[in-house]
Amino acid sequence: MKNKWWHNKVAYQIYPKSFKDTNGDGIGDIRGIIEKLDYLNDLGIDIIWICPIYKSPFVDQGYDISDYYSIAPEFGTMEEFDTLLEEAKKRNMYIVMDLVINHCSDQHEWFQKALAEPEGEYADYFYFIKGKNGNPPSNYRSYFGGSVWEPVKDTDKYYLHMFAKEQPDLNWNNPKVKEELFKMINWWLQKGVAGFRIDAIINIKKNLEFPSYPPDGEDGLVRVTKMVEEVDGVGEMLQELKHETFDKFQAFTVAEVFNMKEDELAKFIGDNGHFSTMFDFSAHILTDGKNGWYDSKPLDFCEWRNVTFQSQQQCQGIGFLANIIENHDEPRGACTYLPDYAQNDAGIKMLATTSILLRGIPFIYQGQEIGMRNCKMKSIDEYDDISTKDQYKKALDADLSIEEALNACYAHSRDNARTPMQWSSKDNAGFTEGNPWIKVNPNYSDINVESQLKDEKSVLRYYQKLISLRKSEKYGEIFTYGDFIPAYLDHEKIYAYYRQLGNQKILIAANFxxxxxxxxxxxxxxxxxxSNMDIAEPIGKTLTLESCQAVVLQVD
Incomplete structure (x- = not known):
């Protein structure tokens, strides 16, 4: 592997709407991020990924972009963003933007022009396709439920949206579309952005015949990913994207990739791959139900350990994965990967130890470092997320009670990760002096940054020590480039592995x-x-781990 500037970095994801509000409107903003840069610096963060802050109607929380060149006024101004870049640079930190280029908003100028003239130039910026016998062109189900096809008024055509109907897919087969997108990406890179997290990118390649498939549900539809999995050729599009943009700036790119074909890992994250890295979603996929959240099964420890270990071994010698416990699209890791008896400070420290020291780039999601938990909502009205509302309806349609449907949302909703960051025990967790855009988790008086900074044994202080160890002069090389070797697989509840580089070897072991x-x-x-606990006795021929204990040992 060729050494790259980002190999030894630790990244932090900010969901700006919920991070820190400085003007009292209940919505986090760019000034709030600037205000907390020193906090992130002290935590040991190098790369900050900020979820979309572009101008948007916020149908899908900013992943429906109406102007790629403008900052949404809810978050601030371009001048404030430039200040953020400057302040981050002073602290040797890098800002990574979210890049959403599979689709845009239906309020984008291009789409409005397409609707105004369905036979005109801008219609070809999207997929305006004639229906079949008065029906949509095919039977795909969108990611958010319902058909991917929406009628174009006063025509026999439909437009494609793999996500919400307000998010029309962009036509990557049109050279003008690519030219516009590449120009925009380079504009941000020239401004000083260090790179991008790239959203839903594998969806850009479509089978232009849009064939129907046998339905996989009672709605007569089939998941749109079926078409994505069947089509070939996305690699050529991704290489062109990289060549025309990222390569010119040595940009760091982390991709959201599902449905990749088995033999394509090197093409995606190898030395000459499409991206610097991509998220490892192998654990999250285990939490999916067959029909939705309502029929998902409890996580099996051995299955979880096996898929994460398999991911580690598959990428060894090829490239780095981006390792996560949670993100803005997932519930809190403490509630997902820890059994009830381990959902405490010791268990959360244990989970952090096993994740942060894996081979790859650690990505920490805001609030993870203080052990934020899922937030129970009293009714579906307290949820904001479009996907949660769809899953709630699915549960009710499957004859679950309201209480059962809400419990499924409590376990799986994306809004669990979107409740405001808990800065202190003051009103609204110190997030805002106004009315927060979404409910604050009531446990903020017990779980917050301010109190944990004062407690040397807190989850936050442990995260600082863990990141410091990973990046230390003595051990940074082995945690960055060392091999990953599974250990103690014969123990059902032990999550253990070695990191080895040359003659140096470190054991990470945790008792779940x-x-x-x-x-x-x-x-x-x-x-x-x-260690997240005191070692009870000297380590000789036996290492005794208490429940929820994790240790990091240098061994001969």
Missing amino acids: SQNGIALKMEHTKTEVLL
């Missing part, structure tokens, strides 16, 4: 069981680098 477990040590000499 409810009882203490004794592990036979394969080494005669050990040094404790970090």
